[in-house]
Amino acid sequence: MRTHVVDHPLIAHKLTTLRDEGTDTPTFRRLADELVTLLAYEATREVRVSAVDITTPVAPTTGVKLASPKPLVVPILRAGLGMLDGMMRLLPTAEVGFLGMVRNEETLEASTYAERLPDDLSGRQCYVLDPMLATGGTLAAAIDFLVARGADDITAICLLAAPEGCARLERDLAGVDVPVTIVTAAMDEKLNDKGYIVPGLGDAGDRLYGSAGSA
Ligand code: URA
Numbered sequence: 001m002r003t004h005v006v007d008h009p010l011i012a013h014k015l016t017t018l019r020d021e022g023t024d025t026p027t028f029r030r031l032a033d034e035l036v037t038l039l040a041y042e043a044t045r046e047v048r049v050s051a052v053d054i055t056t057p058v059a060p061t062t063g064v065k066l067a068s069p070k071p072l073v074v075p076i077l078r079a080g081l082g083m084l085d086g087m088m089r090l091l092p093t094a095e096v097g098f099l100g101m102v103r104n105e106e107t108l109e110a111s112t113y114a115e116r117l118p119d120d121l122s123g124r125q126c127y128v129l130d131p132m133l134a135t136g137g138t139l140a141a142a143i144d145f146l147v148a149r150g151a152d153d154i155t156a157i158c159l160l161a162a163p164e165g166c167a168r169l170e171r172d173l174a175g176v177d178v179p180v181t182i183v184t185a186a187m188d189e190k191l192n193d194k195g196y197i198v199p200g201l202g203d204a205g206d207r208l209y210g211s212a213g214s215a
Pocket of ligand 1: 132134196197198200201202203204205
């Protein structure tokens with residue numbers, strides 16, 4: 001597994017306002033959207049392309065286009081939905097599949113409650129959207145799910161990550177021979193005893209959508 005913390009002053013600037021408890025929901029949503037687009041630029045560095053011949057107004061030339069099958073973007077419900085538009089801005093022709101996962105707040109383990117994904121992901125590059133890599137349980141379960149369906153390259157985009165979650169992913173994915181990359185705006189200090197990232201930004205789903213959809 002490769003972890004890429006994107007070090008850029010604009011990302012740090014937007015992330016600081018995102019973290020601030022005084023930031024209201026509309027501003028939080030807009031910043032999350034902008035941050036994902038910036039992270040997506042780094043996350044798609046290895047997106048597969050194929051050669052294409054075109055003619056400019058001046059001369060024939062060869063360029064590239066996204067290869068087939070098109071990449072698959074997988075937001076993890078619910079908070080990952082707040083990252084979808086920011087991702088699709090860069091990859092408008094990608095397909096989207098959905099994975100609903102919920103974390104048991106006592107055991108901190110994740111389980112799947114919904115999925116809308118192709119049965120066969122052979123040869124697909126998958127981009128998983130999950131704002132908070134905290135314990136790593138949700139992301140490990142999502143990656144297992146995609147690998148079991150044949151995905152052969154997985155990149156997870158997370159607004160924030162915790163060292164404990166990255167360590168768990170390293171352990172859980174030790175036997176997985178599909179390349180996995182984590183792209184994040186920051187590696188925070190630690191988790192607290194409720195599994196929240198410190199300093200973090202609180203509950204990403206609640207900050208995006210309010211507490212009506214919390215379990
Ligand atoms: N999920 C969140 O929304 N926030 C955290 O800090 C950890 C998990």
